[in-house]
Amino acid sequence: MPDWRRVKDRLFTAATVALALLAVAPLFHILATVVVRGGSVILRGGVSFFTDPPAYPGSGELGGVGPALLGTLWLGLVTSLIGVPLALLTAIYIVEYREGRLARVARVFTSSLLEVPTVLIGMLVFLVVVVPMGRYSLAAGSIALAIVMLPYTVSYVERALEGVPRTYREAGYSIGMTRAQVVFQVVMGIASRGVAAGILIGVAKVLSETAPLLFTIGSARGSYPTGPQSLLEPGDALPLLIFQFAQTPYSNWQDLAWGAALLLTLIILAIFTLLRLLFREVKL
């Protein structure tokens, strides 16, 4: 006589595994398609894929995504410079200074920022930054991306800070540390992995955003942002190029979009690898 309870248990496990595979299958399908189609494009383009501007639409040549790649890196850098201090300090305020009434308001506002469609954030930046400046710019794009990044990073850092047991803070106070010293030297040290994760996840999230850039950076594919002065000029970014080129009928531009998709995936992957390498878990 079979042991029905064991059979049922096995069946349940098998069903769970099968459904989990089903859930991740589309992800792997997407990844595989991007790697295969994008990989062949990058191999065909070689170095010039990373450095050249896009070629003439409908021509046999490929060109490259140089300006967009450079633009994405600038956006990542400047967005971090604006967004990280803002998000870190907000999270610290929310967690460490929670007795303030404003802290509660800040928490509600940052978390509800998650619900705002990112294209609206782009339009807001268009109205308050682009129109007064009189032109699109990478700086305007960075501001939009920093706003998009804020709620993600704040909520991750919040959780990391909350995970630090109270006793460590008390230990800090007991040796006469000020509140700020406790936060920056004790709590942040212990929570460093979570904090770094929050920052990098935020950056990775915004690097692949298209909508906030539509009305802020201006898709300038002809010129390279070669220095900080270019931040006040229009620029390009990889996700924007993918979005706009994929919608054209020209196969060389569609190829560029595939190549750019792989490139963007690799950049995000690199960020997560760095995260694993640089920040190890702090054992308590």
Add this chain to the structure above:
Amino acid sequence: MVLKRLAALLLLVAASMALLSYAGQRWRPEAPDSIVLHGEGSSFLYPQVQAWSEEVRSTYPWLVVNYNPTGSGAGQSAFIKRVVDFAGSDPPLTGEAWERLRGKVVQLPVVIGMVAVVYNVPGVDGLRLNAEVLALIYRGEIEYWDDDAIARLNPTANLPHERIIVVHRSDSSGTTQVFTLYLHKAAPSLWPQELVGKSPDWPVDYTGRGIGGKGNQGVTELVKRNPYSIGYVEYAYAVKEGLSIALLENREGEYVAPSPEAAQEAARNALGSLPDSPDGDWSRGFDSVIYAPGRGSYPLTTWSFLLFYKEYPGPEAEAVRAFIGWINTEGQKRVVEGYVPIPEELRSLNLKAVEMIGVAGG
């Protein structure tokens, strides 16, 4: 600790950026005194403007043109707010908007486009259709491919007794506007004014045989994948994807396939109802190119405009003059596959704009 590591990260990014900037400049040195023009608007115009921006550098190495394809409406509003130097738009400024900017702007039709009616019926080539039949198909009143109305136009074709799958755009689109305007102009009793627009309420959807595709790409895919379907896309998509293209009846009763010559013929015959100056009001008469009279003209023809100001603060004025001049001479010889150059008559009309542009206060 955390900060130190983050600093290391930032340093890494900065280093890679320095490297890329160096590479970028080595691969493509930029003229030190280059002038940059920024444009925005129609996504239909985008590949063409991007191509021109590359080509124009062989004549004017100092001229850098950027274009942001956000759509005609967004382009016009950015232009009016003076966020960009020029706009690309499928329709010109409305009469009201033009009135407000009267005397300050020029509008130039720079390139001709076509909408192709595409179909997927195995064994049927050179299908002939007219606006009445298309209107009935998109109203859902013609259900089968071997309907008498279609058979009458195609006496020799071997039409199957299959249900027609009717494909249209699901998103708001200028292509839809052109297609429905043609139906209304050529068959007003079957296709009333209410059904003209960027996303009309398609009657065929109520029969369950209508499906929507997002973008030209979406419609192309649907027609390719569904036998016995019909749809409409920008000409370039139809050619690139090798879809069967229908011949359409024009105002003279001829059946014409889309071709550069047929589109130019339509443009030439529409000239009479256009303003005689680039700074005139183009809001009326610009659509006369759709279902234009004249032998050999293709009825689903359209054009797209570039909008410029008449005054620019500084060196941009010179750049705009050079760009307009180049587009209407050299640029017309370098038209991307899928677009059609404008006829001679329009080029000389557009070139009048060169003299109208100057430095503000100068």
